[in-house]
């Protein structure tokens with residue numbers, strides 16, 4: 001075992017690191033009825049004109065963009081850690097959902113050097129007109145892109161990447177330079193700090209990465225290496241591919257010196273652990289625990305949705321972790337079982353099943369927190385029931401009861417209530433519907449929405465359907481009320 005610490009300690013580490021001690025503020029009164037969701041791209045009514053500068057998440061109005069759906073990102077990036085200079089060419093394949101006279105990409109910082117578009121009836125339109133306003137890059141093709149057509153946009157950009165700082169309670173995220181490379185953790189909207197795109201979880205795509213770094217450094221990205229690293233002229237190029245749909249905030253490229261251990265888990269899933277030399281002593285534990293936990297989650301949540309598992313520990317004192325697809329990232333500490341169980345559970349809840357709007361974040365964090373409790377129970381440490389009771393003991397005035405986790409707030413998205421009270425919601429549900437139906441529900445949920453998008457309403461509807469019980473009072477008390485639930 002990597003650590004004798006109970007899983008609950010990992011939650012504490014995670015939340016303290018995020019500064020999520022919970023705020024005592026009360027928000028507007030909450031009703032049980034959920035806000036309207038973002039329409040699925042397919043149901044967007046076709047309209048001619050410019051694509052909207054946001055994808056329609058009312059809490060994050062300029063995140064993502066309207067009017068198109070990305071299918072593939074080809075990211076060719078050269079980074080020099082000494083100069084902190086990045087130059088990139090992003091080739092984005094998308095489908096127009098309306099006739100587009102212009103469209104937006106999210107991009108923060110950098111100088112855009114060139115934009116070209118191909119698609120529809122035209123071949124490449126070079127040297128296009130583009131405009132920068134805030135974190136929006138607006139591209140105006142010389143001919144509009146017809147509705148329903150596939151098109152490709154190529155953006156060449158360069159400069160010093162700048163992470164997002166002090167946005168609400170999140171600290172620093174995005175592309176973060178380190179001593180020997182970079183640490184890239186982008187939730188919720190930091191992908192725009194290293195590539196142009198549709199930076200919102202409701203537009204997944206596949207990715208190819210071609211990353212060039214000074215020889216001697218390693219570049220790790222999502223998915224699998226498609227070719228061996230190639231070194232010429234003092235630089236090495238790494239090629240990676242994520243061939244499963246992925247949201248922008250889970251895309252990563254971790255650059256630096258790493259020690260690697262590769263193999264397969266007992267059930268045959270590829271496993272890659274990578275650690276900064278300073279964390280050399282955790283390489284074997286990270287590798288072994290990641291494999292063992294991935295295999296266990298596959299028995300509880302359904303087949304592992306991606307082509308490999310593992311994790312990365314970098315020498316960056318973030319003190320936090322992020323569930324980057326196939327390669328969760330641990331910033332500056334030895335991850336213990338609880339946090340590994342958490343980040344790997346996200347591969348199902350958050351990564352394969354992704355939220356359409358940020359207020360449903362408990363579908364990611366509540367599930368991953370509950371997974372920590374399930375792991376603890378599985379290991380014969382505290383049971384989920386004991387962990388639930390420990391949290392439920394918080395007095396009526398505790399901040400956790402004042403924040404409704406079913407409506408994560410944009411100014412305090414990662415509040416501990418979204419994690420802990422979200423996890424408690426699942427335990428209350430388990431008590432109510434019984435273990436057999438509860439665990440069937442987890443598998444059905446992850447199976448039915450594999451690689452898709454989900455909302456809270458879809459989860460509560462499925463829970464009612466599988467249990468044959470009316471659960472609206474339970475979910476209302478646990479997810480939507482700003483007071484301590486007393487019955488369920």
Ligand code: TRP
Nearest residue numbers: 173185186187188320321322323
């Ligand atoms: N999703 C992360 C977790 O709970 C927490 C997180 C949110 C995060 N935003 C982040 C981590 C930005 C790193 C960077 O596992």
Ligand code: ZN
Nearest residue numbers: 342346365368
């Ligand atoms: Zn999490």
